[in-house]
Every structure is written in structure tokens, then in C-alpha cells.
């Protein structure tokens with residue numbers, strides 16, 4: 085590697101071994117001196133011959149002493165602060181840097197045009213960073229991987245079948261009725277809580293209420309049945325499941341950098357907690373799955389209503405039952421903290437922007453009037469509600485980065501990136517950067533409604549065939565939640581309380597958010 089460095093100087097041209105380039109089909113000017121190439125998959129002699137592109141080993145960043153870095157990182161509170169440390173590093177090193185923390189090696193980018201280059205070259209089998217403790221747990225317990233953790237042809241086969249059931253535009257209409265009812269039930273529950281308070285409003289940290297809402301929602305779509313989580317008394321097993329997911333995420337973050345096998349060997353509490361958490365998750369998901377399986381075999385399933393994703397997959401018989409179970413478990417676990425935290429952030433932002441609440445309310449009432457009870461139609465006429473969800477995810481993404489292993493050599497910011505390099509798009513940092521979003525601190529859903537300046541900026545659910553499988557469920561769930569909540573309540577929060585972000589594998593609020601919900605047609 086080092087020896088190659090000076091061979092890459094323009095006068096000498098690019099060494100043969102670098103020249104496995106695909107033909108750039110489009111070369112855009114960035115800021116005058118940088119060029120970004122997006123590559124087609126065809127093999128072609130390098131037209132970059134003679135152009136200055138710097139060697140991989142010249143890339144800025146602290147990637148040489150990984151264990152020292154990790155120590156430093158830990159000292160900075162890095163296990164809960166990854167997102168802020170990334171922003172600092174982009175400030176220090178510029179729009180691309182190399183990093184190595186413990187065993188975790190990566191190239192990090194922030195520019196949407198670089199993200200475009202990476203995604204356009206991702207190939208047929210896009211591969212993201214494989215969260216090591218998640219595979220370690222499955223290996224340890226001898227459980228099959230679901231689609232989240234599979235790669236290659238096995239991934240693609242499953243994914244094509246699953247897309248049809250969970251992601252394609254035609255199936256959205258199946259999700260709308262169950263998710264709409266769950267949204268309405270949440271509103272009913274809030275009315276009950278308000279009724280119990282002498283002040284006629286409800287002030288609370290809504291985290292747990294929203295966890296329940298999110299689990300109820302995702303299960304209504306996966307299983308086509310209700311768990312009954314929007315009542316005062318709920319089955320403690322469901323609460324244990326919810327708590328296990330938070331613990332699972334929490335114990336994952338240290339194991340991004342320190343191999344799980346090592347933590348297992350020293351019998352650390354992180355590994356033990358992690359195994360316990362997944363055990364709880366799998367046991368409960370298994371129960372839910374078995375119930376549906378039994379109902380199907382005994383022909384007890386109502387054939388008129390949408391049977392849910394699980395039943396639909398089982399009836400189709402295109403995937404092995406074990407694979408279906410593994411993926412449904414992932415979806416059930418993945419659908420709780422993600423949407424609930426996003427909705428919590430949404431209400432926090434809306435509480436601080438009463439005029440946007442008003443704008444949304446007028447959009448919603450107009451859409452309600454014109455759609456006459458057809459919820460699918462309603463969803464087609466609320467662009468500002470949809471933009472609100474996007475804007476919340478820009479400021480508060482669930483995932484700090486979107487990652488891909490490169491399948492071929494690339495040039496990013498004029499550096500050579502070898503094939504099989506882990507490239508991370510820092511979407512959290514991108515969302516805060518004035519180069520890519522004007523007035524980035526401002527919560528402004530309207531920014532998503534004009535058509536320019538959005539190129540590779542809305543990456544909250546990832547991109548392409550490896551994007552979030554739960555995306556459509558999450559979107560419809562969150563849009564309907566906001567529609568019903570805004571149509572019924574004023575959302576308020578204490579002035580002057582700034583809530584920050586904490587990395588707990590996913591990004592979450594760093595302190596409880598207290599929200600006040602007040603019925604719309606009552607007083608101030």
C-alpha cells in the first residue's frame with residue numbers, strides 16, 4: 085500500500101493494479117476542484133489515467149492506532165456520543181475521513197453527491213455493516229439469520245419475496261386500515277387520560293405509551309390481530325418484550341468495537357445482558373408466530389380481512405418457514421423503538437412550532453373533507469404531513485449512518501477507495517450541515533415540498549434494494565398517528581428545555597421529553 089502511494093502522482097499515471105475501473109457515465113462538477121464519478125458496472129480502461137487521485141493511505145483521519153483511538157473515544161463518552169464525534173471529525177478532517185476504532189474500520193462521507201456515487205455502484209447484492217453482536221447471538225443460539233443479516237443470493241431471494249409483501253406500493257392499502265384503527269385507539273386513550281385530569285390536559289413522558297403504540301401497530305400489520313396494548317392493563321409479557329428491545333440496543337453499542345466473542349469469553353455483563361434480551365425477544369415473537377400458524381392450520385383465520393404479512397407469507401409458501409420466522413422476528417423487534425422515538429421527536433418539534441401545527445391542521449381538515457372517509461385517499465392529499473415525517477428524520481435520524489461495502493474501486497473526494505471497503509454515509513451529520521440544508525437547525529417541513537436540492541438528501545430509510553424493509557409500515561403508521569393526533573390535540577412542551585441526542589445504537593433523546601396534550605376544542 086505505502087509503496088504505491090507515490091506511483092499515483094499524476095505524472096506517473098495510475099498503476100495497473102488500480103485500473104480496474106468501470107466507465108464513469110456521469111462526471112459532475114462539485115466545488116471546482118473536486119470531481120465525483122458515478123460508475124457503471126461495465127469494465128472499461130480507466131479514463132482517469134493521468135488524473136490526480138490520491139492514495140487510500142493518504143486519507144485524513146485517525147485510523148492507525150485503533151486501540152488507542154478506542155480508549156480516547158471511550159474517554160469522550162463515545163459509546164453514547166458517536167454522532168457528535170462524527171460531526172467533529174468531519175469538521176477536523178473535511179468531507180471524507182478514515183477511521184478505526186477497535187476492530188471497526190471505515191471510510192466516512194457526508195456529501196450527498198458522494199453518497200450517490202456509493203449507492204449507484206452498490207451492485208446486485210448490497211451489503212451493509214453487519215452488527216457483530218446480532219450475528220454472534222444467532223450463531224451462539226444456532227438460530228437462522230433473517231433478511232436483515234443475510235447477504236448474497238440468499239438475501240436477494242428472500243428480499244424479493246418480502247418486498248412484495250412489505251414494501252411494494254400495492255400493499256400499502258392493506259396496512260392502512262389496521263394502522264388507522266390503532267392510531268384512532270391511541271387518540272381514544274389520550275382522551276381517557278385527559279378526562280382523568282382535573283386540568284383537562286395530559287402531561288407526561290410518552291415513551292412507554294409510544295412503545296406500546298408502535299408494537300401494537302407493527303403487530304397489527306404482521307399478524308393481522310390486535311395485542312391490546314392501548315389499555316391500562318397490558319399483558320406483562322408484552323412489556324417485557326418492549327424492555328428487552330431497549331436493552332438489546334443498549335448492550336449492542338460497545339460490541340460494535342469490541343468483539344462479542346471476547347466479551348463472552350470474559351463473561352462480561354454486556355454480553356450476558358445482550359443474550360438475555362434477545363432470548364426474551366425471540367421467545368415472545370415465537371409465541372405470536374405460533375398463534376398465527378395454528379390459526380392458519382385450523383382454518384380459524386378470518387378470510388375477509390387482511391390476514392397480515394406473516395399469514396400471507398406462510399400461505400404463499402415461497403420461503404422456508406424458518407426464514408419467515410426469522411424475518412418476522414426482526415420486523416417485530418425493529419418496529420418498536422424506531423417509530424416510537426421518531427414520533428416522540430415529531431411531537432417535540434411540533435410543540436415548539438405552533439404555527440406549523442396550524443398549517444398541518446388545515447391541510448388535514450381539507451383532506452378529510454375531500455376524502456370522505458377513504459383513508460387511502462386522505463393519505464394522498466397530505467403532502468405536508470409526509471414532509472413533516474421526513475423533516476423529523478432529517479433532524480433526528482434513527483440511524484447515525486447508512487453503510488455499504490464497496491464492490492469495486494471508487495473515487496470519493498478524489499481519493500481511491502479499494503473494493504470491499506466499508507463506506508459510511510454520515511446522515512446525521514449531513515442533516516445538520518448548512519452546505520446541504522439551508523438553515524439546518526430550523527425545523528422546516530416545507531423544505532421538502534419544493535423540488536430542487538433534494539438529490540440524495542433523504543436517506544433516513546437507506547437507499548435501493550437494501551433500504552429499510554419496514555419503511556412503508558413505518559411511514560403509514562407515523563403519518564396516520566400525526567394526522568389523528570393533530571386533528572384532536574394541541575401539542576405543547578415546556579419552553580426552554582433543550583433535548584439532546586444520545587447514541588444507544590439508534591439515536592434517541594438524551595433525557596425524558598415531557599409533552600402536554602390538550603383537546604383542541606377547549607380553551608387556550
Ligand code: 2DC
Pocket residue numbers: 212213215232340413414415417418419422482483484485486487552589590
Ligand atoms: C448503528 O455504526 C451504528 O433499523 C453502526 O429496525 C452502523 C449501523 C449499522 C446498522 C444499523 C445500525 C447502525 C442502527 C440500527 C439499524 C441498523 C440496521 C437496521 C437497524 C438502522 C447505524 C434498525 C433499527 C432495525 C433493527 C432490527 C433489529 C431489532 C432486528
